Amino acid sequence: MKALLLPKSRPMPQRGFTLIEALVAMSLIAIISVMSYQAVEVVMLADQRSRDQLSDETQLHRAWQIIHRDLLHLRNRPFRDGLGGKEDAYITDKSQFGVRFSRGNGPMVRNNPSGVRRVQYSLNESQQLLRQSWGITESTRYSDGVTQRLLDNVEEVLFEHQDSDGVFVPNWPPIKGSATALPKMIRVTIRLINGTETSRLFLGVQPR
Numbered sequence: 758m759k760a761l762l763l764p765k766s767r768p769m770p771q772r773g774f775t776l777i778e779a780l781v782a783m784s785l786i787a788i789i790s791v792m793s794y795q796a797v798e799v800v801m802l803a804d805q806r807s808r809d810q811l812s813d814e815t816q817l818h819r820a821w822q823i824i825h826r827d828l829l830h831l832r833n834r835p836f837r838d839g840l841g842g843k844e845d846a847y848i849t850d851k852s853q854f855g856v857r858f859s860r861g862n863g864p865m866v867r868n869n870p871s872g873v874r875r876v877q878y879s880l881n882e883s884q885q886l887l888r889q890s891w892g893i894t895e896s897t898r899y900s901d902g903v904t905q906r907l908l909d910n911v912e913e914v915l916f917e918h919q920d921s922d923g924v925f926v927p928n929w930p931p932i933k934g935s936a937t938a939l940p941k942m943i944r945v946t947i948r949l950i951n952g953t954e955t956s957r958l959f960l961g962v963q964p965r
Contacts, residue, residue, distance in 0.1 A: 817955065823905075827888075832873055833859075849927070855879045860875075875893060876888065878916075884909070884912065889901065889904050914945070915927070915948075917944040919943070920941070925944060942960055943958075944958045
């Protein structure tokens, strides 16, 4: 019996990507990747701006709280400068610091039983608002005291003081006119580098 012979099937031709097709596909993948990265970057930048804004607002709110507490407890208490001299209870000096004054209602500890401290506000070269404080018996010349960084990215901090004639002046004691030991009112303005500006008026500041 003869075996049935079947015709051999021809192998299907194998077809791959041409060089042009591969280049086009790679180009499309590269474009999609760039677009995806840019979209992610935009989202990340927006999120970072939101976080920075929230951080700035939190810092600003905290700084105002501390300034309010300090000015609420102003005291008509002169201060010894450590070199035999005496500073007034409240003074300003833009060339060296900003404002410096005596503040009461602090903790009554062994080395400072009165609870009165000397407080200074200044703006450093890094545009940071700093608060320094010393015990009333310490020297601002020989000790750095306790330093707090209250606020970053500050363009300007302006303290204005109402004298006995009802005029707001930047310097205290005033260069001209009459003045009490402490200002009647103090107006504080904070301007940040991002354009934010806030101002507060502190009432009822009287010699005590």
